[in-house]
Amino acid sequence: MTEAEYLKKFEDRPDYWEGRYFSILFTLKTLDEAGISLIAETVSKMSADERNEYLNSIAYKLTSYEWEQNAR
Numbered sequence: 903m904t905e906a907e908y909l910k911k912f913e914d915r916p917d918y919w920e921g922r923y924f925s926i927l928f929t930l931k932t933l934d935e936a937g938i939s940l941i942a943e944t945v946s947k948m949s950a951d952e953r954n955e956y957l958n959s960i961a962y963k964l965t966s967y968e969w970e971q972n973a974r
Contacts (some may be wrong), residue, residue, distance in 0.1 A: 929964070936967040 933939070938960055945953060 932964055932968060933960075936964060938963060 940960070945956065948956060
């Protein structure tokens with residue numbers, strides 16, 4: 903796929919990508935607020951199963967953090 907083809911598909915759905923951007927940004931800010939960090943070097947050395955378990959545990963921690971924030 904050429905760069906032009908990639909950019910064309912991206913530009914075809916600006917509302918979708920803007921929404922995705924805000925969703926990802928919200929997740930990153932929540933990670934930061936919850937004091938959770940992803941160390942890419944460490945994650946890249948994990949096996950696929952370890953990585954999946956690690957990411958699932960982070961998703962659980964973030965969900966718990968958001969639940970606690972909304973319960974206040």
